[in-house]
Amino acid sequence: MSSTKLIRIVAAVIRDEAGRVLMVRKRGAEVLQQPGGKRDPGDRDDLHTLERELHEELGCTMRREGAHRLGCLSAPAANEPGHVVEAEVYEVRVEGTIEARAEIEEIRWIDPAATGDLLIARLSREQILPLLVI
């Protein structure tokens, strides 16, 4: 019997004109990860979850149109030993100023092809960012 616990989330890939990807670091965490989070009971669908999370975390407005599903990806969860995170991942566009809000301590635009020594959560490092490298 496995004691692994599953955390289901919706996560966003947001890119700038140069192809850099927006990553966030939550307060108290060491690693960078995608913005996003767990579904709330009141969310109508996954894009609504993302829209809500992106507004809470970054203060920006997500555009539903053009949202592109990259897939359902999973990896050992960041910050929670013994848990696996399973994410519905969407590439989306946002409008408005992006700033670190709520529990976000740092935002960072990274080149998915040159992550160097950056500390990045496994879901992003092993599953999401490789999809974005041409």
Ligand SMILES: Nc1nc2c([nH]c(=O)n2[C@H]2C[C@H](O)[C@@H](COP(=O)(O)OP(=O)(O)OP(=O)(O)O)O2)c(=O)[nH]1
């Ligand atoms: N949002 C997000 N969470 C990730 C990623 N990779 C990864 O392992 N996780 C883990 C970290 C957490 O254990 C869990 C998501 O929790 P969260 O704290 O972002 O979600 P949330 O804001 O809805 O959580 P909560 O404060 O309501 O409990 O998934 C990622 O790229 N994005």
